[in-house]
Amino acid sequence: MTDFRGAWTEHEVETFLGEATIPIRIATRRPDGSLWPVALWYRYREGVLECATGANSNLVRFLRHDPDIGFDISTNDVPYRGIRGTGTTTIERDDGKAVLRDLLERYLGGTDSSLARWLLADDREEVRIEIEPREIYSWDYASRMGQGSSDGSG
Numbered sequence: 001m002t003d004f005r006g007a008w009t010e011h012e013v014e015t016f017l018g019e020a021t022i023p024i025r026i027a028t029r030r031p032d033g034s035l036w037p038v039a040l041w042y043r044y045r046e047g048v049l050e051c052a053t054g055a056n057s058n059l060v061r062f063l064r065h066d067p068d069i070g071f072d073i074s075t076n077d078v079p080y081r082g083i084r085g086t087g088t089t090t091i092e093r094d095d096g097k098a099v100l101r102d103l104l105e106r107y108l109g110g111t112d113s114s115l116a117r118w119l120l121a122d123d124r125e126e127v128r129i130e131i132e133p134r135e136i137y138s139w140d141y142a143s144r145m146g147q148g149s150s151d152g153s154g
Contacts, residue, residue: 002047006083006138013083013138017044020073020082021107024049026131027070028062028089036062040129041103042073048130049087052100055125063089063129071131079142087133094126 004010023039030036038059040051049071053059063069067089074082094100097120104116111120119126 002085002133003135004138005135007081007140008083008138013136014044016081016083016138017042017049017073020075022073022075024051024131025072026051026059028059029066029068030062031065041107042131043099043102043106048132050099051129051131052094052097052103052126053129055093055127060091060127060129063091069131071133074139079140079145081138081140081142083136083138085133085136087131087135090130090132092128092130094128097126099128100126 002010004013008016024042025037025039027035027037036058040053040059042049042051044050068086069089070084070086072082072084074080074084100119101111104111104119108116110116118124
């Protein structure tokens with residue numbers, strides 16, 4: 001069960017996550033205990049954040065060692081707003097690269113690009129990273145920045 005706190009209701013957080021096409025920034029621990037930040041594309045479905053990455057990536061190795069993460073999804077433009085939180089990850093094969101294909105549609109508008117073709121190549125094994133949020137803290141600086149009131153919807 002996710003603990004929602006901060007400026008937005010749970011519904012406003014879900015609206016923001018569904019509409020925002022900005023990467024999620026994940027902080028995990030390397031086996032030596034040091035932190036490792038990475039940005040990935042995500043989608044939000046039924047209370048879970050999902051990402052895709054290469055099965056042989058350092059991130060996958062680090063998450064297999066320690067599945068606990070911190071994360072941030074926030075805008076880079078005024079008015080600044082977003083969410084941050086903590087959660088636990090699980091890693092599974094992305095059969096048929098279904099999650100990856102959905103992320104390519106979401107972020108690139110399709111699979112007709114050299115990047116998409118490279119990512120979808122038969123010789124690349126892809127995994128699905130599922131993030132089960134423990135807590136989500138939302139924040140919105142619109143009123144501080146003279147932008148009027150704002151919610152997660154836009």
